[in-house]
Amino acid sequence: MMLDVLGMIVLVCLGYFLLTNVVYVALVAVAAVENGVRRHEAASQDYDVLATSRFTIPVSVIVAAYDEETAIVSTVESLLALDYPEHEVIVVNDGSNDGTLERLRDAFELEPYEMFVRHVFTTEEVRAIYRSAARPSLVVVDKANGGKADALNAGLNVARFRYVCGVDADTVFDREALLKGMRLIVQDPARIIGVTSHLTIAEDPERSMAAPEGRRPIDRSPFVAYQHLDYLRAFFNNRLAWSRLGFMLCSVGAFQIWRRDVLEEVGGYSRTFTCEDIELTFRVHERFLRDGRDYEIHCLPDNVGTTEGPDTIRKLVAQRERWQRVIAETVWHYRGMWFNPRYRNVGLLGAPFYLVTEVLAPAIEVLAIVSLPIAIALGVFDPLVFGVMVVAIAFLNAALTACAILLDDLQSRTYRPRDLLRLLLLAPLDLVLYRPIIVWARLKGSWRFLRGDKAWHKFERNVRAEA
Amino acid sequence: MRASSDDEERVNALVLRVAVVVLTLALPAWILLSLVVVLGRARYERKRREPISNALSARTTERLVRRVSRRPRTEWGKWRRVAALIRLEQAHHPAMPRLILPVLADADTRIATAAIRTLGDNGDEWAIDLLISALRSGNGPRSRIAAELERLAPAPGPKLVPVLRDSNPAVRFWAATLLGPYPELGESSLIALTWDSDPNVRAAAVETLGSRSGAAVAAATLASLGDPEWFVRVHAARAAGHVLGAAAAPTITRLLADERWWVRTAAKDALRGLGTEAVPSLISVLTHEDPFARNGAAEVLQDVGFVDFLALDNPNSPLLERIYAAGGEKLREAAEARVESIAAEGVRAA
Numbered sequence: 001m002m003l004d005v006l007g008m009i010v011l012v013c014l015g016y017f018l019l020t021n022v023v024y025v026a027l028v029a030v031a032a033v034e035n036g037v038r039r040h041e042a043a044s045q046d047y048d049v050l051a052t053s054r055f056t057i058p059v060s061v062i063v064a065a066y067d068e069e070t071a072i073v074s075t076v077e078s079l080l081a082l083d084y085p086e087h088e089v090i091v092v093n094d095g096s097n098d099g100t101l102e103r104l105r106d107a108f109e110l111e112p113y114e115m116f117v118r119h120v121f122t123t124e125e126v127r128a129i130y131r132s133a134a135r136p137s138l139v140v141v142d143k144a145n146g147g148k149a150d151a152l153n154a155g156l157n158v159a160r161f162r163y164v165c166g167v168d169a170d171t172v173f174d175r176e177a178l179l180k181g182m183r184l185i186v187q188d189p190a191r192i193i194g195v196t197s198h199l200t201i202a203e204d205p206e207r208s209m210a211a212p213e214g215r216r217p218i219d220r221s222p223f224v225a226y227q228h229l230d231y232l233r234a235f236f237n238n239r240l241a242w243s244r245l246g247f248m249l250c251s252v253g254a255f256q257i258w259r260r261d262v263l264e265e266v267g268g269y270s271r272t273f274t275c276e277d278i279e280l281t282f283r284v285h286e287r288f289l290r291d292g293r294d295y296e297i298h299c300l301p302d303n304v305g306t307t308e309g310p311d312t313i314r315k316l317v318a319q320r321e322r323w324q325r326v327i328a329e330t331v332w333h334y335r336g337m338w339f340n341p342r343y344r345n346v347g348l349l350g351a352p353f354y355l356v357t358e359v360l361a362p363a364i365e366v367l368a369i370v371s372l373p374i375a376i377a378l379g380v381f382d383p384l385v386f387g388v389m390v391v392a393i394a395f396l397n398a399a400l401t402a403c404a405i406l407l408d409d410l411q412s413r414t415y416r417p418r419d420l421l422r423l424l425l426l427a428p429l430d431l432v433l434y435r436p437i438i439v440w441a442r443l444k445g446s447w448r449f450l451r452g453d454k455a456w457h458k459f460e461r462n463v464r465a466e467a
Numbered sequence: 468m469r470a471s472s473d474d475e476e477r478v479n480a481l482v483l484r485v486a487v488v489v490l491t492l493a494l495p496a497w498i499l500l501s502l503v504v505v506l507g508r509a510r511y512e513r514k515r516r517e518p519i520s521n522a523l524s525a526r527t528t529e530r531l532v533r534r535v536s537r538r539p540r541t542e543w544g545k546w547r548r549v550a551a552l553i554r555l556e557q558a559h560h561p562a563m564p565r566l567i568l569p570v571l572a573d574a575d576t577r578i579a580t581a582a583i584r585t586l587g588d589n590g591d592e593w594a595i596d597l598l599i600s601a602l603r604s605g606n607g608p609r610s611r612i613a614a615e616l617e618r619l620a621p622a623p624g625p626k627l628v629p630v631l632r633d634s635n636p637a638v639r640f641w642a643a644t645l646l647g648p649y650p651e652l653g654e655s656s657l658i659a660l661t662w663d664s665d666p667n668v669r670a671a672a673v674e675t676l677g678s679r680s681g682a683a684v685a686a687a688t689l690a691s692l693g694d695p696e697w698f699v700r701v702h703a704a705r706a707a708g709h710v711l712g713a714a715a716a717p718t719i720t721r722l723l724a725d726e727r728w729w730v731r732t733a734a735k736d737a738l739r740g741l742g743t744e745a746v747p748s749l750i751s752v753l754t755h756e757d758p759f760a761r762n763g764a765a766e767v768l769q770d771v772g773f774v775d776f777l778a779l780d781n782p783n784s785p786l787l788e789r790i791y792a793a794g795g796e797k798l799r800e801a802a803e804a805r806v807e808s809i810a811a812e813g814v815r816a817a
Contacts, residue, residue, distance in 0.1 A: 007478045014482055021489075033543070040546035044553060044581035046588070053614035054647075111808070112801035114769060114794055116762045118728050128801065160732070187580050187608045382479045389486040395493035402500035409504055417508045424501040 006375040013368045020357050021396060028403045030241035035407045038240075038301050047179050050186065051083050057163055057186055058086035059178055059257070062155030064148045065169040066094040071308060073107045074206045075169050078305070080135050084178040088137045090155045091169075095124070095145025104140055108132040115139075121153035121268045129158070147456065148253070149269035149276040156268055159260060162189075166269075166277075168254040170308040172205040177304035181257045184298060193259045194284065194297040196251040198235040198408075201227050201309035208306045213412070218419040219309075225426055226434035227309045227316070232404040239299035240407070247285075247350030248297040253277035254307050258284075273333075274454045275326040282334045285346045301411045317441040322456065324445025327358045329454075362446040365439050390431070397435075398427035521557040531555050535566045545573065549581040556585045564593045571597065571606050579607030587615030595623050599630065603638050613641050617648070624649040631656040636665035643671035650679050658687045666696035673699060677706025685710050692718055697727040704730065708737030713744035720748040724760035731763055738767045746773050750786070753793045765794030769802065778806045 050056050061079050065072050072091070079089045093101045104110060110130035117129075124146035132138040143154050152166050163185065165178065174180070177197075185192045202208035203224050211217060218228055242248045251258070256277060263269075266283050269276040281297065288295045310316040331354045338355065340347040375381035405423055409415070523531065531551040539545045552570055556563055571582040583601065586594040595616070602612045616623045623645070630642035631653055643660055646653050660672035673691040676684050688710045691703035704722050707715040715737075722734035738745040749764040768774050768790055777787040791799040 004474065007474055010478050010482065014485060018485065037542055037546055040550060041577055041581070044546075044549050044584060046584050049584070049587065049614050049618055053617060055610045055614045055617070055644075112804045114766060114798035114801050116759070116766055128797070184577075186610060187576055189610075380475050380478070381482075385479050385483045385486065388490065389482055392486040392490040392493060395497050396489055399493045399496040399500060402497050402504065406500055406504050406507075409508055413508070413511060417505070417512070420504055420508060421501075424504060428497065 002378075006371055006378065006380045009367055009371040010375060010381055013364060013372070016364045017393065020361075023353065023357070024237065024400055027241035028237050028400060030244050031237055032403070032407060034240040034244040035236065035301050035411060039411055042180075042183070042302065045183050047083075047176060047183075050085075050179050050183060051176075052085060054085060055186075056085045057182065057189060058088075058161040059084065059163045059165050059182065060155075060159035060161040060260075061087055061089045061165045061167060061178070062152055062159065063089065063091045063167050063169050064094055064151035064155065065091055065096065065100050066145070066148070066151070067096045067098045067100060068169040069096070069099040069103050071170045071205075072100050073103050074172055075167075076104065076108070076138065078173040078175075078209070079167070080138060081175060082173065082178050083175045084182075086161075087178060088139065088160060089135075090139045090141065090158050092141045092143060092151040092155045094143060094148065094151035101140070101142055105130070108138055108140075109134045110140055115158065117157050120157055120264055123150050123154040123157065126154060147271055149271045149273075152276065153268045156260065156263060162260055163257055164260050164263065165255065165257045166253065167256075167305075168307060170205070171199065171254050171305045172209045173255075173305035174209070174303060177255070180300065180302040180304055181255065184300070185257065185259075188296075189259070191294055192296045192298065193262045193288075194248075194251050194281070195257045195300060196239075196248070196298075197255055197300040197302050197304040198411075199231065199252065199254050200303055200306045200414075201231050202306045203309060203311050205306040205308050213414050215416055216414050218415055218423065221311070222426060222433065223313075223316075224309050224311065225423060226430060229401050229404070229423060229427065229430060230434075230438075232408050233401060235299065236301065236404040236407040237400060240301055242350065243297075243299040245345050245349060246296070247345040247353075248299050249281060249346075249350050249354060250278045251281045251297060251299075255304050256280075272454075273326055273329050274322055274456065278326055279330045279333070282330050282337075282346075282351075285343065285350075286334060286337060289343045289346060301407065303408075303412050303414055313437055316437060317444065320438055320441035321445035321448060324358070324362070324442045325449045325453070327354060328446060328449040331355050331359050332449075358442075359446075362439070362442045366443065369439075394428045394431040397431055398424075401427040401430065521554075523554065523558045528555070528558070528560065532560070532562065532566065535570070538569070542575070545575065545578050549578060552582070553585055556589060563589065564597070567597070571601055576608055580611050583607045583611050583615055587618060590619050590622075592622075595619060595626065599623065599626055602641055603630065603633060603635070605635075605637070609637060609641050613645055616645055620648050624652055628653045628656065631660065636663070636668050639663065639665070639668045640671045643668060643675050647675045647678055654679065654681075654684065658683055661687045661691050666694070666699050669694060669696070670699045670702045673706050674702040677702070677709045680710060689715070689718060692722065697725070697730050700725065700727070700730045701733040704733040704737045708740050713741055716741055716745040716748040717751075720745070720752055720764070723752060723763040724755060724757040731759055735763055735767050735770075739770050742771050743773060745771065749773075750789075753789050761793040762795065762798075765790050765798055769794065769798060774798070774802050775805055775809070778802050779809065782806075 063075060076089060076091060091104060110132055112128050113131045115129045124144040126141055126143045128142045130140040139158060141154050141158055156164060181195050181197050185195060201224065203219050203221065208216060218225055239248065253275065262284060266287050270279055273279040310319055331351060334351060337343040337347040337351045339352060372381060372386065376383050376386060402424055405420060409420060531554055534551040535548055535555065539548055548570060552567060555566065567582055567585060571579055573579050586598050598612050598616050601607055602609055627642050627645050631639055633639050639660065643657060646657065657672045657676055660668050663669050673688060676688055688703055688706045691699055692707060694700050694703060700722065704719055707719055719734050719737050722730055725731050738749065749768050752760050752764045755761050774790055777784050
């Protein structure tokens, strides 16, 4: 009986592996088409006209900052330096316990000013609003701690422009980030309500972004390089395909442009979920599809900035378990959309995709981790067959990763050729060196989801090199 | 027991078969893709070092013209056509006016936008005519057409005046907007458009009049401050500040009590722009019955530096107390903090 059960488990794992990888290969094919089209489109774009035209739609950039003293000044500097005709930068200090506000005050000569703003969203108490004597387009809101969603809502109350761009405080942005993000929207602002774009990862984003395009290094540490590969797969193999198929599931928190009236209509960022980005994207889809409205949410392949990646396993696990939790919370919350034709591709493809590849994955992984060694020990499963299967999975994973590297390089030509080669060689070992950490983080995240834990568990910022 | 052993063998054989198939496909795929990345990048680096030339050989030109003339069925094909069009434009091909028309007429706005951009790059008389014709017919996003026409200024100016009389309000809107950089053109038509039936056109007309001067312009701008549409009042508030200067302050100050938030914000912006010249009007609304008008006036008085001036010069002034009463406790706290830091800087400097 037990032997039969073990045999069944082996077959279930095999079936799951085949199903998910067929889906991944199909998504890569769609992503390749999308990447090609976007590449042509970007080549036909004149950023100089966009950057100087008074008809380019102004944007309010909102940065939610909580204990970000190490990164905040460089992030704000990069946002103020964005090449864009008209934008304002609103930094919301969400009750930081460190010197975030002091750093901002010193760097940008902040002075307190009273501003009478609209209270569209209820937030924790705003303690003071500062303006910069040196940089007129900078506004800093100092408020009591209420979480990232609350901070973004406070920023929305202050925002003056029709489009808002929520960004993370630990990301350094490319000078053309807003131009790249808004290039689609300016062509069709009535229909395109949300855009996100590709971000990369580095231990020290300022240092990485300081290098010129084409010569940008990828961190030497394989630990960060594997995270870089993870980002590439997420953006190029998945999100580009989702975008083309009309079910962009996650407008990432580090760079998310939304039409402000849409955010006001759906009630702003929600405080009841662990993270705000995936849930908001689902909520917007749910509202617009329920009402049968014509809209588009896109992910672009253009690299808009570099975010800070965890430099230790502990920090990485803290980050990824949070991501796992929010995916599970969101997919469960919007279970009414699963396989529901009313929600078109989001309900028929997107939500089930997340359910199978993200929410159920930890259960299958536990099943495999527990039962496969037993099956081998009891002689049900041949260790040689197991070994061949592991090698096959490793190279399949490597091939999918190579696709992501290729799509990225075709799009941006950002990285040094020798770093690309290193990434390609690291790819087959991802399964044994990096994936186990992610499996552990996902298990932890799923367990915390089942327990109803919604804490942020923010990881400590990396120590930066002295400028 | 025998059956169980057979099942195990079957499971092992199945897994092995799948693993071998996957490995047979994945390993060469990984090697091939890696080679494509490495060699592709090397080719790109080599080409990048070659000198850039827009000149095309006769054979290449013929191939590109053929590609542009074809009617592609796929999105991919359409983008290849755009790429060919751009290369022909860079080489100043004489058949461009004919070749670009079908691309400009493409139903996909992104393709049409690429054609619009190419016309902007060209900038010849025929390109301007095509852009204005596209503005009228709605081929491509009008905002992108407008951006290209604006970068070609001053050439399109005189051609835009007749467009103000177009029957389509969207076209009139863009014509009125685009006349911003031409203060000598179309004044009477723009004034007439401040009474247009379409509120977007009225808003554009009053915005453009904001960069002009004269009694007729001033009268039209002041009249627009009472427009029934809130966004026309927004533009009128900003325009009135520019056209009339301090003389507009009392009228704009009244808009601080407007029912719409964005009109009040525009009024604050306009009053800020007038600087200390707006102070007398602002003081007069510190006791207004509408709380938005009161705190809006206090905020502008703070922003133009009047609060700091009073707080430093005469901290016990009753007027300062009235401003604090209108603006609330936070306005007072912020002012005191600023004054404290100014005083501290003074001590440091001494």
